[in-house]
Amino acid sequence: MFREETSQSKKTLRLNKRITRLKALALKYKRAEITQNALLEISNSASSVTTPAEFYSSLHRTINRLIPADNFFIATLNANTGRIEVPFFQDEKDVHPQEFYPDEDLSDTLFSGLTGYVLKTEQTLICDDETYHRLLQANAITPRGSHCHQWVGTPIKSVDSTIGVLVFQSYDSDTVYDEIEIELMNFISHHISGVIQRLQNQEQLEQAINTRTKELSIAYNKLKQEVYERRRAERLQKSLFEIADLANSNIDNQEFYSEIHRVISHLLPVNNCFISLLNETRDALTFPYFVSQYDLPSPKPRALSDGLTEYILLNNKPKLLNRCDIKRLIESGDLYYEAPELNDTQEINQWIGVPLFIHGQICGALTIYSYSHIQNYQEKDLELLTFVSQHIATAIEKKQSEESLKLSNELLEEKVNERTKALASVNQDLEKEINQRKRIERQLVHDAKHDNLTGLPNRSMFMERLTQAIKHIRRHSLERFAVLFIDMDRFKLLNDTLGHLEGDRFLIETAKRLKQCIRNNDMLARLGGDEFVILLDSISGQQDAEDIAERVLAELSKPYQLANQQFKSSASIGLAMSGQSRSDTSESILRDADTAMYQAKSQGKGCYAIFNHGVNQQQVKNLKLENELKNALIKNELQLSYLPIMALDSEQIIAFEPRLFWHHPSLGKLKQAQLNNIAEHCHMVIELDNYLLEQVNQSFHSMQQQYGNQFQLQVPISSQHLNHKHALRALKNRIKQCRFNISKLTLFFNEKQFVQNTDNHISAFDSLNKLDVKLGIEAYGSAYSAISSLIFLPIQTLKLDPSYVAHLESKQHVKLVKAYFKAAQALGLEVFAAGISDSKQCETLQEIGFTNGQGSALGNVIELEQEKDRVCA
Incomplete structure (x- = not known):
């Protein structure tokens, strides 16, 4: 019995274990x-x-x-x-x-x-x-x-x-x-x-796709804007060409002004337009052209009063007025107080008036206006119309001159007819007519191959003569000739300051002087503008051509008497010799002379250069010099000097302009301008600027101990720092690392570089302005930028280009300097004069209103000793 129970227990235990395993x-x-x-x-x-x-x-x-x-x-x-x-x-x-x-x-x-x-x-x-x-x-x-x-x-x-x-x-x-x-x-x-x-x-x-999509979108918009600007420039250029053609066209006045209106309409919407001109006594207005979208009658000639046109003539500057501006001027009594019957401006939405100048004197005005609120003009439209108006005024001047000449010819023709009728013999009359026709034919032949202004041979005739000279030396290999390509320096400045009429007188006088420098068998021609060319025929060698070039430079450097004042000029000459190659052509020799001329300009103007096929050797020298500069920056061999900037009345130092110089082992002392030129060629401008800023940073404490704590620093710097965001960020970091108060620092950027890339400068200036550093424009006036462009810049200072101070003996230059000074004052800018070399210039500048300046007449450059073991960051 016990065994049976024990056996039953074991079975139960095994079943429980099996059930547990099955559950698990x-x-x-x-x-x-x-x-x-x-x-x-x-x-x-x-x-x-x-x-x-x-x-x-x-x-x-x-x-x-x-x-x-x-x-x-x-x-x-x-x-x-x-x-x-x-x-x-x-x-x-x-x-x-x-x-x-x-x-x-x-x-x-x-x-x-x-x-x-x-x-x-x-x-x-x-x-x-x-x-x-x-x-x-x-x-x-x-x-x-x-x-x-x-x-x-x-x-x-x-x-x-x-x-x-x-x-x-x-x-x-x-x-x-x-x-x-x-x-x-x-x-x-x-x-x-x-x-x-x-x-x-x-x-x-x-994320990468989205980023790339945004980049492509920005690039597309930028390209789209560039295409728009290029098309706009092409339309403007085409319009200027059409205006120039109209000035020489044989059409009546009404058609002439209608064509002017058509050309302007291609640039901006002009549904309502009129041109007003002063009479000879300048006390009345005439309206040779008037067009209205409502077919209103043309205004009749009237005496000067206080209308909108007179407001433009009185202020002597372009104006863009809206309805509120006109209403405010009427309420203040500036408009239509004396002649309220002239006021028909109630429906006008916007009104633009631009004065027209002939020989530097205002002669009338070009006016456009709109009635619709949909059609709105902007400041850029005012600037565009102002620019075009200069060419329109020139065209009107030529048209008036042609009409005057035509009237004179008509009067002359009447007198000729009267005398012809008085002649007794028909044969004599016929012979006179035949001779006259022959003279006209000779004149036509002459005009086709000569310059109208100077009477010199033109390009076509010169190239024929040059081709003959090449053929001649191929038959007579021992003979040689030379070509001198002459370009007048500062001709554009003369045209801008004294006007085109004085510019023409300058070219005529230049042609006379050049004739005195050559022989009878040589040929002098005018290629166009301020470019002249000389063919020296049958010379014994290169020395003869160099002697002529020296004679030309000496003759053209003598002062010109223009507009009752003296004007100094110079020339750059390129010299090309015959026999350099068997494949020489008239075009290749002229091109070689032109190339040599530009080499002369790069060497400082007022000199001549001889075209050399072995110019590569010079490039090798330039490359060596660039490598030497790189090593000099690494080894800290460039030294620092300070140009004092003083108050003109007390000669108290108010600021310093730091400059670098380099004692080159073979070339001697190279100054800042030469270093900038070398750095520009080897793309090291930013590195050179960084070196300068680091030297200033290290020397500031010693300068402060010697000259006190009141002076400012004016550091000229390249605009290449503003071209890329990484370069701009690096510049800002370097400024933040300065070990002196940044508010004492003013960074100056060159005006020419500002004009070439205005948008970049505006954006970068806003970014730099947040650092509490002051900003300025140097060499102002060298690029002729619009005064209005300064409104958009957070700048505090202008530094005038030294060329203006160098020509203060010219009344026109003084007027131009005054204009720059007053414009800067109106904008709340501080103005410095640069390049003051004598006390007379200093006095003239003070009379204009200048208080501060720099130059050799205001103190010597201070050179600092440099620690040899210092390493530039």
């Missing part, structure tokens, strides 16, 4: 099924979502159905930057780490905590209170976030690295994560690494 196996299969379903759901979600945020939200929902995951976040490691990011975060106590630690870097914060510990160890971490305190005592982590009951971090591993961490935590002691949940999370984290990398790559690709 069923639970294992159940977990496998749950895991499989979870992975399937995650896989389906990964294939359907388009952004990482959607995937992480779906992943969280799936995990939350498997284990308690109300407090859950995902941290990923950016492969490009090496920084931790948190694309998904949900917690019942804490906010996102970025908000929890707003003053800290998110990546550094996570790296110092438990998340960073898992990334470093690449192992799953189950952290309870005991583990947490052990890690704190070992300085392995820094306390982060709120205290929790249990914290679990599972690394997300790729093939060869850990790319993130899955983190879930519980604040409730009833919620405990065991090995089953952790094993499940390890399994899930292993299978989602590929999805995370794919979504990250997709997001990076989309």
